[in-house]
Structures are given as C-alpha cells and as structure tokens.
Amino acid sequence: MLQLRRLLSASPLLLALVMGGCADEGSGGGGVQSEKMATIRSRGKLVCGVDGKLPGFSFLGPDGTYSGLDADTCRAMAAALFGDPGQVEYRDLNSSERFAALASGEVDMLARNTTKTLSRDSAGGNGISFGPTTFYDGQGMMVPAASGIASLKDLDGKPICVESGTTTELNLADRMREQGIAYTPLKFQTGDQTYAAYLGKRCVAVTSDRSQLAAKRSGFPDPDQHVLLPVVMSKEPLTPASINGDPAWADAIRWTVYALFQAEELGITQANVAEKLAEAKANTNQGDLRRFLGVEGDFGKQLGLPADFVVQAVTAVGNYGEIFERNVGRASALKLDRAENRQWTDGGLIYSPPFR
Amino acid sequence: MDRRWPDLFTAVPLITPDAYPPMSEQKPPIPWWRDRRVIPWLVQGVVGLAMLVVIALLVGNLVRNLTAAGLLLSWRWLGQPASFDVAESLIPFDAAMPYWRALVVGLVNSLRAIVVGLVGATLLGTAVGMTAYSGNGLVRRLGRIYVEVIRNIPLLLQLLFWYFVVFLSFGNGTEALQIPGVVLAKSGLYLAWFAEGWSWQGPQLVNGIWQAPWRFSVEFAALLTGLITYTGAFVAEVVRGGIAAVPRGQWEAATSLGLHWSQSMRSVVLPQALPVIIPGLNSQYISLAKNSALAVAVGYADLYSVAETTLNQTGRALEVFLLLLGAYLVIDLLISAVMNGLNQLVQIRER
Numbered sequence: 001m002l003q004l005r006r007l008l009s010a011s012p013l014l015l016a017l018v019m020g021g022c023a024d025e026g027s028g029g030g031g032v033q034s035e036k037m038a039t040i041r042s043r044g045k046l047v048c049g050v051d052g053k054l055p056g057f058s059f060l061g062p063d064g065t066y067s068g069l070d071a072d073t074c075r076a077m078a079a080a081l082f083g084d085p086g087q088v089e090y091r092d093l094n095s096s097e098r099f100a101a102l103a104s105g106e107v108d109m110l111a112r113n114t115t116k117t118l119s120r121d122s123a124g125g126n127g128i129s130f131g132p133t134t135f136y137d138g139q140g141m142m143v144p145a146a147s148g149i150a151s152l153k154d155l156d157g158k159p160i161c162v163e164s165g166t167t168t169e170l171n172l173a174d175r176m177r178e179q180g181i182a183y184t185p186l187k188f189q190t191g192d193q194t195y196a197a198y199l200g201k202r203c204v205a206v207t208s209d210r211s212q213l214a215a216k217r218s219g220f221p222d223p224d225q226h227v228l229l230p231v232v233m234s235k236e237p238l239t240p241a242s243i244n245g246d247p248a249w250a251d252a253i254r255w256t257v258y259a260l261f262q263a264e265e266l267g268i269t270q271a272n273v274a275e276k277l278a279e280a281k282a283n284t285n286q287g288d289l290r291r292f293l294g295v296e297g298d299f300g301k302q303l304g305l306p307a308d309f310v311v312q313a314v315t316a317v318g319n320y321g322e323i324f325e326r327n328v329g330r331a332s333a334l335k336l337d338r339a340e341n342r343q344w345t346d347g348g349l350i351y352s353p354p355f356r
Numbered sequence: 357m358d359r360r361w362p363d364l365f366t367a368v369p370l371i372t373p374d375a376y377p378p379m380s381e382q383k384p385p386i387p388w389w390r391d392r393r394v395i396p397w398l399v400q401g402v403v404g405l406a407m408l409v410v411i412a413l414l415v416g417n418l419v420r421n422l423t424a425a426g427l428l429l430s431w432r433w434l435g436q437p438a439s440f441d442v443a444e445s446l447i448p449f450d451a452a453m454p455y456w457r458a459l460v461v462g463l464v465n466s467l468r469a470i471v472v473g474l475v476g477a478t479l480l481g482t483a484v485g486m487t488a489y490s491g492n493g494l495v496r497r498l499g500r501i502y503v504e505v506i507r508n509i510p511l512l513l514q515l516l517f518w519y520f521v522v523f524l525s526f527g528n529g530t531e532a533l534q535i536p537g538v539v540l541a542k543s544g545l546y547l548a549w550f551a552e553g554w555s556w557q558g559p560q561l562v563n564g565i566w567q568a569p570w571r572f573s574v575e576f577a578a579l580l581t582g583l584i585t586y587t588g589a590f591v592a593e594v595v596r597g598g599i600a601a602v603p604r605g606q607w608e609a610a611t612s613l614g615l616h617w618s619q620s621m622r623s624v625v626l627p628q629a630l631p632v633i634i635p636g637l638n639s640q641y642i643s644l645a646k647n648s649a650l651a652v653a654v655g656y657a658d659l660y661s662v663a664e665t666t667l668n669q670t671g672r673a674l675e676v677f678l679l680l681l682g683a684y685l686v687i688d689l690l691i692s693a694v695m696n697g698l699n700q701l702v703q704i705r706e707r
Contacts (some may be wrong), residue, residue: 096664100673119671126671159443159543164652164661165668173440173451185441186575187653187665193516200524202542202574246426349381 015072032304040108045089048074048082049107052092053191056214056328056336057238058136066090072112072317073134073240078111079316080256080309094190096165099126103241109242109253113137113212114152115167116239128349129250131240132257134320135328136340136349138232139171142217145227147204152181152231157159159184161203162195167281171234190295191216205229209236211336212329218333219348252303261309261352262292263319265343270318277311294356299355320350358584422674433670434459442657444573455666462662463683468577469658470687472616474641476584481591481640486621488596499592506589512650513585519578519654526574529564539566545577546570575656579648587644595641598633599625630702638695642688649684659683 019200027236040046049071050058058070066074075085091107098114101107103126116133119125141160143149152175166188176183183342186203188194195216198206206213210228217223240257242250263269266289268276278291291297293311300307325342328334388394422428438458439452445461446468487499506514524542526533532541537548539559546568549645551557559568572580602625610620651658667676 096668099668099671105674118671144492161655164665168441170669176441177451183441184443186443187652187657188650188655189664190662193653193655200542201528202521202524202655204455243707267602 003258015099022108029198032248032302034246034252034304036108036242036246036249037252037304040081044082045087045092046074046078046109047089047107048077049093049098049101049112050074051112051191052090053213054212055115055218055336056211056332057215058090058111060090060092067327069135069323070113070240072327073111074109074325076313076317077253077256079312080259083233083271083306083308083312085316094165095163096189097344099128102128102241105243108117108249109240111240113209113238114241115209115236117167119302120241124254124266127244129244129247130242131242131250131253132261132352133239133245133349134257135211135238137236137238139168139207139234139236140213141205141229141231142213143205143208143229144200144201145225149204149229151177151229152179155183155205156181157183159203159212160257160343161186161188161194161198161206163187163190163191166208167234167236168208172250175233192340207233209238211334213335214336215328252305254354255299255303256305256309256313258352259292260317260323261343261350262355263310263314264321264350265345265352266292268314270314270322273311273314288355307353312320340346357488376595388547413659421447429673429675430672433672433675436670438666438669440669442662443655444576455670458662458666459659459679462659463655465657465662466648466651466659466683467687469576469583469651469656470645472580473583473587473644473648474691476580477587477591477640478637480584480588482595484588484592485595487601488592489599489621491617503589504594506585507593510648511582511586515582515650515654517577518582519575521577522581523574529566532566534559539568542574544574547572554656569686573656575651575654579651579656579658582650582654583647584642586647587640590640590643591637594633594636595629597636598629601632602628624636627702628704631699631704634695634699634702638692638699641691645687645691646684 048071050066050068052058052060052066054068054070056068059068060066071090074088074090078087079085081087091101093101093107093110093112098112099108099120102110110128111134113135114120115137119126121130132347141152141155149155155176160172160186160232162172162182167293169185169187172185178183183312186197188197192210194206194208199220208216208230213228217226220226240253242253253267266276276289277293277295280286280293282293284290287296289295291299294300294307294309298307300309303309306312318326321343324338325331330336330339338346338348340349342350344351389398421426434456435454437452438455439451440458442449442458442461442465444465446464447461447627449457449461473558484502487495488565490496490499523540526542532539534540537558539546543566546559546566547570548556548558549569551569557569559566561567599621606624606628607620610624615623648658649660652661652664655661663676663680667673670676
C-alpha cells in the first residue's frame with residue numbers, strides 16, 4: 001500500500017515534468033522575443049563552440065586563455081550582451097560534434113571555422129542559421145617540400161590525410177574525380193590525428209582550408225619543410241552560426257559581427273573608440289556615428305542588446321581589421337595576407353550593410 | 357498457604373477473553389482495493405499506464421519537434437550518391453555510388469576486423485591462458501605480465517600507440533622491415549601467399565613500391581593488433597578460470613595414464629573446461645565487436661567512420677544513428693546466438 005501511495009503521489013509530478021518540457025515557450029514580454037538570449041542572460045555566460053586547437057582561430061594558450069579570430073568573435077558577442085568580454089565559456093568541439101552540440105543547445109553559437117553551405121543552412125539539412133562570414137578561405141593541399149609534388153596530378157595513387165566529417169573531404173573527392181586522379185583518403189576524427197599521420201609520413205599530403213594548413217604548419221617542428229600547393233580546391237566561407245528557430249538571436253550575432261566590419265570602415269579602433277564616442281556625443285550633426293555607437297536611436301533595443309553594444313564589442317576586441325591582423329595577419333605566426341578578407345572599399349569581400 | 361514465590365507454572369491469561377473480537381459469522385467482506393489478489397494487478401496496471409503515457413508523451417514530443425524542424429525520419433537520402441571515397445573496400449565502391457553502398461562497405465570492413473579479431477584473440481588468449489598452468493616459470497610469468505599490462509591500459513591508448521608509434525615507424529620501399537614472407541612498410545603489411553600454379557610468392561619491390569599476394573593497410577593492421585592483444589588478455593583470464601574449474605584429480609588421472617602436459621591439457625582438461633569458458637568468452641567477443649568502432653581513431657574505414665562522414669554530409673543524425681545502433685545490436689546478438697549454440701554443444705551430458 002505504501003508503495004502504491006508513493007507511486008501515485010509521484011506520477012503527477014513525473015507527468016508535469018514531461019508536460020512542462022513540451023509546453024510552448026517563447027512568450028516572453030518586451031519587444032524582442034528570444035528564448036536563447038533569455039537563457040544566456042539568466043546563465044550570465046555565453047557558451048561558445050570553438051575548435052580550440054587551431055592557432056590564429058581559436059587556440060587554448062598555456063595561460064588557459066583562448067586566442068584567435070573565432071575566439072574574438074565569441075568575446076565580441078559576450079561584450080555586446082553583457083558589456084564584459086570575459087563572460088564566455090568556450091567548448092572545444094571536433095568537426096563531427098559541432099552541429100549536434102549546436103542542435104542540442106549545448107552551445108549557444110559556433111565560432112569554429114565552419115564553412116557556410118546550402119545543406120548546413122537549409123531547414124531540411126542541418127538547420128543552421130549562419131551569420132556574416134568572418135574569414136573567406138579556400139581548400140588547399142600541403143606536402144613536404146622535399147617530395148617534389150607540384151600539382152594534384154602528382155598525387156595519383158597516393159594516400160592523402162583528411163579530417164572526416166568536413167566539407168574538405170567532399171571537395172577532395174569531387175576535385176580528384178573531376179581530374180580522374182585515383183587516391184586513398186585516410187580519414188581521421190580529429191585534426192590532431194590527421195596531422196600526426198601526415199607528420200608520421202603515412203600520407204604524402206594533407207588537405208584542409210588554406211588558413212588551417214598555415215595555422216597547423218606554424219606549430220610543426222620544421223615549418224619550412226612543408227609547402228602549400230598553388231591550388232585552391234574550393235570556396236570556404238568560414239562563418240559563425242547559431243541554430244535555426246531563434247531569429248532574434250541570429251540577428252544579434254549577425255549585427256554584432258557587422259558592427260566589427262563597420263567599425264573598421266569608419267576607422268573606429270579599440271584605441272580610439274572612447275574618443276569617437278565622446279565626439280559622437282558632442283556633435284549632434286554626426287547622425288551616422290551617433291546611431292552606430294548607440295548615442296541616439298534604438299538599434300540595440302531592436303536587436304535585444306544594450307544600446308552601446310557596438311562600443312562594448314569594439315572596446316573588447318577592436319574592429320575586424322585589428323582582429324585579423326592580431327590573429328592571422330602578417331604580424332602573427334600565420335602570416336596570411338588580407339586577400340579576399342579586405343574591406344569592400346579596398347576590393348575585398350568584407351562588407352557591412354548600412355546601420356540604418 | 358504462604359506464597360513467597362510467584363507461581364511460575366500456572367498460565368495466567370494476559371488478556372481477558374473479553375478483549376478478543378467476537379468470532380461472528382458476519383465478518384464484513386474485504387473491499388476489492390484491499391484484496392491481496394487484486395493489489396498486484398492494480399499496481400502493475402497503474403505503473404504500466406504511467407509508463408505508456410510517459411513514452412507516448414516523449415515520442416509525441418520528438419515527432420512534433422522533428423516535424424517542426426523538418427527533420428522527420430526519412431530514408432530517401434540512402435539512395436543518393438555518396439560523393440566521398442572510402443580508403444579500402446572488399447566490395448567495389450566509388451564516390452558515385454549511393455550512401456547505402458558506402459555504409460555496406462563500412463559494415464563489411466567492420467565485419468572483417470571483427471571476424472579476424474575474434475579468431476586472433478581466441479588463439480592468443482587460449483595460448484596465454486594455458487601458460488598459467490605451464491611447468492616453466494618463465495613462460496608462466498611472461499603470460500602473467502602480458503595480461504596485467506594489457507588489460508590495465510585503455511584500448512584507445514593502445515590503438516593510438518600501435519598506429520602512431522609502432523606501425524608508422526616503419527619505412528617505405530627498401531627501408532621497410534623485411535622478414536622472409538612478410539614486409540612491414542608505412543604503405544601496408546605485405547604477406548606471402550600461393551600465386552597461380554601453387555608457387556609460393558613473397559613480397560617484391562617493383563619500382564619502389566611493394567607488391568604481394570596479400571596486402572593489408574597499416575590502419576587495419578594496427579586496429580587488429582590492438583583488438584587482438586587487448587581482447588586476448590581478457591580471453592586468457594577466462595581460459596585460465598575455466599582450467600582452474602577442472603578438478604585437480606583430472607590432471608592427476610591424466611598424468612597417471614602416462615599423458616604428458618600438452619596431451620593432458622588437450623585431451624582431458626580443456627574439453628572439460630569448455631563449458632565454463634564459453635559463457636565468459638561470449639561477453640569478451642561482444643566487447644571486441646563493440647570496440648572495433650574505435651577504428652576511427654586510427655583512420656580505418658569501418659562502419660562508424662563511414663557513418664560519421666555520411667552523417668556530416670546529410671545532416672540525418674537520427675537515421676544514421678538508428679542504422680548504427682541497429683547494426684551493432686544485430687552483430688552482437690548474432691555473436692551471442694552463435695556462442696549460446698556452442699555452449700549447448702559443449703555442456704557435459706550426464707547420464
């Protein structure tokens with residue numbers, strides 16, 4: 001009897017739990033409805049999915065802090081949300097885990113050198129909402145300098161190392177099939193294993209995004225002994241992403257990243273942002289600048305962010321140009337040119353729609 | 357009479373007869389909800405109903421959310437071209453073939469590793485398990501060291517060791533490790549076998565590339581070495597336990613018949629140990645089959661590896677995982693069924 005009574009008293013509780021899980025949510029008050037942003041606010045931290053092992057993009061340094069272009073994107077988002085770039089919890093994800101982690105809500109967003117593609121974007125595919133591309137990349141091929149391999153044709157019949165579950169793997173198959181080159185793809189689950197097999201000389205070449213190859217090469221014992229073949233096998237727009245179904249959160253990510261682009265275009269840097277803000281406050285005739293920095297208008301409110309989110313983001317990580325140069329540019333270990341990643345005013349692809 | 361002692365031997369009623377309820381014929385009938393015959397059914401009914409409601413809610417929730425996300429179960433993608441290559445395959449495959457074909461390639465590769473692994477682990481494990489009863493102290497101790505070292509190190513670590521440290525340390529071409537009939541190079545493991553006309557053909561170096569009747573990739577070789585040595589250690593313990601279960605008198609009886617060690621082991625002890633060994637082997641075999649999914653760590657194109665690529669290109673996580681779960685479940689159930697059949701065969705028939 002006691003057991004029965006206990007069970008009977010517990011079962012409505014159980015039902016309530018399950019029903020609660022099904023109940024429709026998202027009926028929060030206010031102008032912007034975003035379940036995800038409400039969750040992030042109540043948690044007090046942004047959970048950001050990164051690679052964590054890729055110098056220049058997201059790399060866990062010996063002092064326990066993350067650095068890189070992707071890590072800075074996370075930081076800019078945290079600054080825009082909380083006014084504090086430190087409110088980020090990074091989650092290292094391999095290429096196979098990343099979408100599941102995003103779909104399950106384990107991470108709020110991905111800034112993990114993820115290529116924007118149709119099947120990932122579409123609701124019938126991975127169902128991901130992409131923000132603006134933060135790095136235009138292309139797939140390349142790295143070989144030992146001593147191997148004498150100069151083109152894809154020279155790789156006929158040879159084993160090539162590739163990370164499984166990436167667009168890289170598919171592009172490799174397509175390009176080789178087009179050119180009728182037979183090869184053996186050796187697929188590994190993590191980048192570490194892939195490059196270990198390449199350095200162990202199991203394969204004569206390793207393929208990945210050119211930026212990633214350059215980043216990994218910078219960590220090799222002898223970076224000069226490896227060269228990138230002069231082939232670009234694909235378009236790889238590396239783009240931060242959130243899950244479909246929360247447009248307000250996707251917009252917040254989109255426009256925070258655009259703000260970094262726009263700040264560079266307007267010449268607002270980490271160093272002079274305070275000065276520019278004072279200037280905007282003093283001069284009522286500078287409408288564009290005043291709206292951009294949140295002195296007037298309600299752009300922040302429209303996005304569900306604080307009014308000064310642009311100021312916070314730029315103060316935290318600088319504008320896009322500064323982020324690029326610091327992490328992957330000529331001055332960094334990767335030594336990459338701006339190339340396609342210049343501002344549109346310089347002939348590049350970095351373009352922010354107007355802040356209107 | 358002076359009663360200085362309490363009367364110990366006279367029964368004194370503790371309760372007067374009036375305290376008992378009257379044993380009347382009109383006892384009220386027990387209500388059904390307190391009937392001992394009804395209560396178990398009631399409890400089970402309520403629990404069953406609650407379970408059904410919970411399951412229905414969860415499934416309903418899943419279906420509703422998947423429908424909302426446009427991800428409801430669909431299998432049409434299985435027929436679309438895979439567009440990716442697989443490193444090695446026993447059946448013909450190219451990137452233009454459909455996903456299901458790629459998954460079959462992965463399954464065949466997995467089965468190859470599992471079957472060869474099972475045979476290898478059994479042979480190695482039986483041999484090592486028997487050394488525990490060897491008269492040679494060195495052999496006995498070596499067997500013990502092998503078991504203790506191998507079974508106390510995580511398998512993933514061992515696989516990475518075999519692949520990156522051992523197999524990738526061999527050279528290519530003339531720098532390969534050459535034993536008569538066997539060549540170990542980075543490009544693969546080459547074995548001699550009978551060529552046409554029953555002529556024995558060993559590995560040969562042609563234009564700097566090894567050629568042999570049998571070639572295995574180093575990924576397969578590393579996976580197999582790892583699986584066999586790891587499972588072999590557990591099998592050895594099962595075999596040792598089985599032999600220990602055979603009464604000592606059987607050894608003595610065999611010896612007194614003039615059989616030497618290997619004869620007594622083979623003809624007297626092992627057959628009697630089998631009924632004890634086989635159920636234990638069953639679970640080791642099953643764990644070997646499951647462990648084969650670690651192949652992805654050493655770049656071997658097993659079912660899990662192919663499924664992972666498929667998952668990332670189609671985005672059909674639920675379907676791919678259902679297929680994976682189903683495949684491993686079926687493999688393990690098959691192993692269990694075979695082992696249970698074997699177990700029936702070796703049971704000692706008592707008259």
